[in-house]
Amino acid sequence: MTPPTGKVIGNITISVDGYAAGLNQTEERPFGDDGGDGSGGKLHAWMFDDPEANRAEVDELAAYSAVIMGRNMFGPVRGEWDRPWNGWWGDDPVFHAPAYHFVTSGIESALAQAREAAGDGDVSILGGADTINQYLAAGLVDELRLHNVPLTLGAGARLFEGVPPLALEQVKSRASKSVTHLTYVPVKE
Amino acid sequence: MTPPTGKVIGNITISVDGYAAGLNQTEERPFGDDGGDGSGGKLHAWMFDDPEANRAEVDELAAYSAVIMGRNMFGPVRGEWDRPWNGWWGDDPVFHAPAYHFVTSGIESALAQAREAAGDGDVSILGGADTINQYLAAGLVDELRLHNVPLTLGAGARLFEGVPPLALEQVKSRASKSVTHLTYVPVKE
Numbered sequence: 001m002t003p004p005t006g007k008v009i010g011n012i013t014i015s016v017d018g019y020a021a022g023l024n025q026t027e028e029r030p031f032g033d034d035g036g037d038g039s040g041g042k043l044h045a046w047m048f049d050d051p052e053a054n055r056a057e058v059d060e061l062a063a064y065s066a067v068i069m070g071r072n073m074f075g076p077v078r079g080e081w082d083r084p085w086n087g088w089w090g091d092d093p094v095f096h097a098p099a100y101h102f103v104t105s106g107i108e109s110a111l112a113q114a115r116e117a118a119g120d121g122d123v124s125i126l127g128g129a130d131t132i133n134q135y136l137a138a139g140l141v142d143e144l145r146l147h148n149v150p151l152t153l154g155a156g157a158r159l160f161e162g163v164p165p166l167a168l169e170q171v172k173s174r175a176s177k178s179v180t181h182l183t184y185v186p187v188k189e
Numbered sequence: 190m191t192p193p194t195g196k197v198i199g200n201i202t203i204s205v206d207g208y209a210a211g212l213n214q215t216e217e218r219p220f221g222d223d224g225g226d227g228s229g230g231k232l233h234a235w236m237f238d239d240p241e242a243n244r245a246e247v248d249e250l251a252a253y254s255a256v257i258m259g260r261n262m263f264g265p266v267r268g269e270w271d272r273p274w275n276g277w278w279g280d281d282p283v284f285h286a287p288a289y290h291f292v293t294s295g296i297e298s299a300l301a302q303a304r305e306a307a308g309d310g311d312v313s314i315l316g317g318a319d320t321i322n323q324y325l326a327a328g329l330v331d332e333l334r335l336h337n338v339p340l341t342l343g344a345g346a347r348l349f350e351g352v353p354p355l356a357l358e359q360v361k362s363r364a365s366k367s368v369t370h371l372t373y374v375p376v377k378e
Contacts, residue, residue, distance in 0.1 A: 016335075016349070016357060016371075016373065017207060017348070017349035017352075018206060018207050033354075035354055035356065146205075148337075148371075150356075150357035150358060150359040150373055151354070151355065151356055151357055152349050152352065152354055152355040152357065153354050154349070154351075154352060154353055154354045159206070160205070160206035160341050160343070162343075163206075163341065163343060164343055165222075165224055165340070165341055165342050165343045166340065166341040167224065167339075167340055168205060168339035168340055168341065169339060170339040170364070170366070170367060170368075170369065173362075173364030173369040174364070175359070175362030175363070175364075177359075178359060179359070180359065180362040180369065180371060182205075182337075182369060184205065184339055
């Protein structure tokens, strides 16, 4: 068996103070106290209000062969699944991947399954912060793509929380009007 | 008396996870667990290793009429002053301002004194994180200039810690090889 050739890419939008979601997430307000109505709209305005200015990064978000996301990102149910649920994302989710993988059996297991599905392609870890943090802490992320938006949340789900210190190489930094796109590669020391 | 025309500018170098210094700061290691020898060298390499690529930002750091800094940034003494001390900065400190102001009598008092000394010029708040956080929380910062360097510290003195949510306008984002310079203006809502 040849080693996988695709990359494992963490990709997430964060506030300037590093939060991917605010406190007090609920079913109706999946991003909690996000500076807006809880929809994450202010965090993700760069995708929706200004897609042409951010075309490369919007396209990259969909350019993967398999997706890993934390269960909390898929839906609001926290205990046993007690209802039908298609995720936050409605009938036509923005994720058109051949395979979703949820982190319920451990991060290594989810990644192994995603790699299998991805073949030579990339595996994207699309959040939330806690899921990406687990992969970062385990040294399993090849590339981290951040979309740094000009607001602070003050509290919530923070990227890098609990992650040991990392040496990074800045491989991309591109600004558009209301966001700075930053890509880092963890450096093995 | 006319109102002051200069700006109040927070200017600080932070890791990707928002820390301006690591844990365990000591007299010999003023930046603590900073990924290097405690001198802050990795955080501030952009100034010293690559000054030409970052000329505008290096020059801006010195382009103020008065400086405010937290006492902890000036020197290691935490209780009563018990010795002669010229600061961390040696006989020829990089701060060639006409007036230094230390935050010992409260942030409003320090700012009032600095504004007086600055005349129409800008007042720079050069750190540390805790001092800038106090001014941000009080709504007294007109412009925040961050130098975002590709490493994480995982713990330490974190910018925005305890600061209520802020709406910001991204007025500058410029990358050089090993740093991204980001300037934000707090938006009054």
